Amino acid sequence: xxxxxxxxxxxxxxxxxxxxxxxxxxxxxxxxxxxxxxxxxxxxxxxxxxxxxxxxxxxxxxxxxxxxxxxxxxxxxxxxxxxxxxxxxxxxxxxxxxxxxxxxxxxxxxxxxxxxxxxxxxxxxxxxxxxxxxxxxxxxxxxxxxxxxxxxxxxxxxxxxxxxxxxxxxxxxxxxxxxxxxxxxxxxxxxxxxxxxxxxxxxxxxxxxxxxxxxxxxxxxxxxxxxxxxxxxxxxxxxxxxxxxxxxxxxxxxxxxxxxxxxxxxxxxxxxxxxxxxxxxxxxxxxxxxxxxxxxxxxxxxxxxxxxxxxxxxxxxxxxxxxxxxxxxxxxxxxxxxxxxxxxxxxxxxxxxxxxxxxxxxxxxxxxxxxxxxxxxxxxxxxxxxxxxxxxxxxxxxxxxxxxxxxxxxxxxxxxxxxxxxxxxxxxxxxxxxxxxxxxxxxxxxxxxxxxxxxxxxxxxxxxxxxxxxxxxxxxxxxxxxxxxxxxxxxxxxxxxxxxxxxxxxxxxxxxxxxxxxxxxxxxxxxxxxxxxxxxxxxxxxxxxxxxxx
Numbered sequence: 125x126x127x128x129x130x131x132x133x134x135x136x137x138x139x140x141x142x143x144x145x146x147x148x149x150x151x152x153x154x155x156x157x158x159x160x161x162x163x164x165x166x167x168x169x170x171x172x173x174x175x176x177x178x179x180x181x182x183x184x185x186x187x188x189x190x191x192x193x194x195x196x197x198x199x200x201x202x203x204x205x206x207x208x209x210x211x212x213x214x215x216x217x218x219x220x221x222x223x224x225x226x227x228x229x230x231x232x233x234x235x236x237x238x239x240x241x242x243x244x245x246x247x248x249x250x251x252x253x254x255x256x257x258x259x260x261x262x263x264x265x266x267x268x269x270x271x272x273x274x275x276x277x278x279x280x281x282x283x284x285x286x287x288x289x290x291x292x293x294x295x296x297x298x299x300x301x302x303x304x305x306x307x308x309x310x311x312x313x314x315x316x317x318x319x320x321x322x323x324x325x326x327x328x329x330x331x332x333x334x335x336x337x338x339x340x341x342x343x344x345x346x347x348x349x350x351x352x353x354x355x356x357x358x359x360x361x362x363x364x365x366x367x368x369x370x371x372x373x374x375x376x377x378x379x380x381x382x383x384x385x386x387x388x389x390x391x392x393x394x395x396x397x398x399x400x401x402x403x404x405x406x407x408x409x410x411x412x413x414x415x416x417x418x419x420x421x422x423x424x425x426x427x428x429x430x431x432x433x434x435x436x437x438x439x440x441x442x443x444x445x446x447x448x449x450x451x452x453x454x455x456x457x458x459x460x461x462x463x464x465x466x467x468x469x470x471x472x473x474x475x476x477x478x479x480x481x482x483x484x485x486x487x488x489x490x491x492x493x494x495x496x497x498x499x500x501x502x503x504x505x506x507x508x509x510x511x512x513x514x515x516x517x518x519x520x521x522x523x524x525x526x527x528x529x530x531x532x533x534x535x536x537x538x539x540x541x542x543x544x545x546x547x548x549x550x551x552x553x554x555x556x557x558x559x560x561x562x563x564x565x566x567x568x569x570x571x572x573x574x575x576x577x578x579x580x581x582x583x584x585x586x587x588x589x590x591x592x593x594x595x596x597x598x599x600x601x602x603x604x605x606x607x608x609x610x611x612x613x614x615x616x617x618x619x620x621x622x623x624x625x626x627x628x629x630x631x632x633x634x635x636x637x638x639x640x641x642x643x644x645x646x647x648x649x650x651x652x653x654x655x656x657x658x659x660x661x662x663x664x665x666x667x668x669x670x671x672x673x674x
Contacts, residue, residue, distance in 0.1 A: 159213060159245040161187060164238060168599070169196060171245045172204075173211040181600075182272035182625065184248040184256060185215060189239040193221040195231070195248065195256060195622075199600020213245075216598030218622050221255055231256045233622055260621050265310040271612065271625035278615070278626040280575070282311070285619030286516055286554040288574025289545060292613075293562045293590060298579035299611040299628065300558055301637040304518065305332045306628055307556075308476065309635055311516075312336050318475040319468050321500065322518040323493060327482040328637040337476040338465060342483035345449040346462065347495060349408065350385070353401040354378060355536045356491045360450075361437055365430075372430035376415065384410035388455055405455040408442045445667070446485045463503055466496070467515060490534035493525050497540035504551035514552040517544065522557040523564040538566065545572040563589040575619030580608040597623050 158177045163170040169187070173179075179198055186193045200214030219233040228251060248256070257276040263283055270276040294300045304322075309332070311318050322329055322337075330339050352360065354377075362373045384406035386398045398404055412435060419431045442451045463469070466477055484492055497517065504512055519525065525537045544555050557573060559565050563585040570576075570593055578590050591602050597616040601623060605614065611630070616623040 156246070157244040158185070158247050161239055161241050161243045161245060162212070164241060167217055168199075169215040169217070169239070171213045171215060173213060177247075179213070179247070180272070184218075184253060184272070185213075185245055186221070186248050186252060187239040187243050187245050189220070189235075189237045189243070191223055192237060193229075193252070194235055194237075194239050195219050195221060195252070197598060197600065199598060199603070214600065215245075216600045218256070218598065221252065229255055231258070231621060256622065258621075265307070265314060266629065267306065267310075267615070268611075268626045268628040271627055274627070278620075278624050280307075280615070280619045281621070285575050286514070287549060288618050289549075289555045289557075289572055290575040290577065290617070290619060291522075291557040291559070291562075291570055291573040292577045292579070293559055293581065293586070294579025294613070295582050295586075296560050297610060298581075298608065299613075300560065300579060301328055301520075302611060302631055303577060303579065303613060303628055304520070304556075304558055305329065305631055305635065305637050308333070308518070309631065312475050316473075316475055317471060317513075319471075319513050319515045320476045320518065321466065321496075321515060322476060322478045323481060323496070323520060324478050325481045325489070325521045325524075327480045328520075329478050330480065330638075332631075332635050332637045333476050333478060336474055337478045338468065338474045339478050339480065340465070341480035342446070342449050345479070346458070347450055347492065348405065348452055348456075348458075349450050350405045350455070351403060351459070351462070351499065352491070352495055353498065353536075354381065356494055357381060359491050359534060359536070360488050361434065361441070363437055365433055369430055369433065373434045376418070376430055376434055377411075379418075380411045380414040381406070383414050403459060405457050407453050407455045408438055408451055409453055410455070411438055446483075447488075450488075463499070467500065467503070467513075469513070490525060490537045493519075494534060494537035494540050497537070497544060501540065501544055501548065501551070501553065504548070504553050507551075509551065512552050514554065516554045516556060518556040518558065520558045522559045523561050526557070526566045526569045528564050528566050542566070542569050545569045562586050562593070567593070573617070575615065575617035577613045577615050578602075578605060579613045580610070581605045601625055 159171040159173040183198045196215035202212040264279040385404040
């Protein structure tokens with residue numbers, strides 16, 4: 125049982141999720157007093173209930189403060205153990221209804237004028253709820269229905285949601301993937317000219333967006349080696365040896381890449397301005413030629429160790445089918461085609477790009493993500509700003525690429541994503557971070573997200589992390605995080621009119637991600653895995669291809 129402290133005066137135990145407070149009387153009138161304020165601080169109030177009422181956790185209440193009506197939600201309940209036997213409510217502020225001459229008034233987040241101790245407390249009526257949960261002005265997408273009233277639709281304001289980045293947080297099985305699919309489905313259905321890039325580490329989303337998505341995997345992906353910058357190339361091509369040996373290899377690799385890039389345009393006047401990071405095509409043959417030539421100039425054979433290590437690594441990757449999407453003996457300048465397909469320029473009827481990372485070798489997955497994010501940002505940076513279409517980048521398993529511990533993972537990937545989080549809005553880039561372990565995600569990057577959709581979080585560290593990241597979230601609402609059912613979320617931030625607990629809409633079967641686990645009770649009813657299945661799986665494994673190789 126948790127304690128809610130209000131102004132140092134009242135301690136209110138928070139009820140377990142789903143437990144309501146029910147009293148004998150049925151119904152209430154908007155002018156009927158249900159209690160009086162007995163304590164107040166900057167974020168919460170406490171009220172003593174008068175008479176017999178019918179309320180529940182999550183009920184919306186109001187108290188007058190000047191011309192405005194301060195709106196709160198019931199977060200906790202305490203039974204007075206004294207002689208009176210009354211009830212005390214713990215209330216979280218949500219905002220206020222400001223009167224309007226031309227209509228019923230409008231709801232605003234935040235409280236400009238606080239009520240007084242002793243002020244009467246009322247239950248919000250249908251008119252109040254209609255104002256509080258009204259569809260936002262401007263563009264919005266439907267997410268689901270309000271937890272405390274299924275008749276009330278929960279909306280997200282699209283420009284605020286995407287313009288200031290957003291995050292989806294939740295433990296495994298809480299419905300994160302379905303939440304991602306729900307939001308993207310609503311976007312592409314309402315805006316068929318959207319540009320969305322989805323980094324899919326588990327091959328979950330292809331089945332949900334097959335007709336509107338460009339599906340990219342190791343089988344049809346072309347991200348040539350020359351597109352890597354120097355740091356990414358070192359991460360890919362230098363392995364093993366002592367730190368000193370790795371530094372020697374890095375120096376050789378820098379000279380080799382610079383020479384290879386310049387050699388391809390040697391006749392151009394600007395060839396000498398080419399650096400190790402300039403995206404000019406070259407081939408593995410160019411690198412190996414430089415390394416072999418330099419080894420031939422060595423006076424002492426013992427100085428060739430770093431050259432031999434680097435050459436062996438390049439040859440090994442070139443001959444490994446898993447890296448075929450990166451290594452080619454043709455120096456084709458296809459950067460325009462790569463970016464066109466990646467960003468859907470032109471759209472060609474497919475506003476979504478799904479990049480299946482599940483087949484990418486684990487040792488370079490972070491390099492590929494770094495390359496993709498850096499390349500997208502650089503393109504947006506140099507493109508004509510008034511013609512650059514906004515792009516949403518959705519990153520699943522974000523904690524793998526932007527970890528809280530900077531010593532973990534690949535620093536270039538974290539920098540590329542952090543740059544989009546901090547500067548991307550200037551260039552029309554939006555970031556959506558999806559993670560099951562928010563406490564392992566960089567707090568600096570998460571704080572750049574203007575909207576957070578928090579689903580069930582069982583780990584106490586994750587709960588504390590989310591609470592700290594959501595300063596405007598009602599404490600009582602956040603206390604429900606460990607017990608949220610699947611497909612329920614607490615949504616706070618710029619993308620919603622007020623903090624909401626939402627039952628997310630159910631996706632049709634053909635539009636759900638392939639994230640469900642195995643159904644053992646059904647699968648074990650019959651023996652369906654025969655020798656042909658076994659042999660085909662081995663053929664696919666050896667050929668590094670998902671489709672049948674027979």
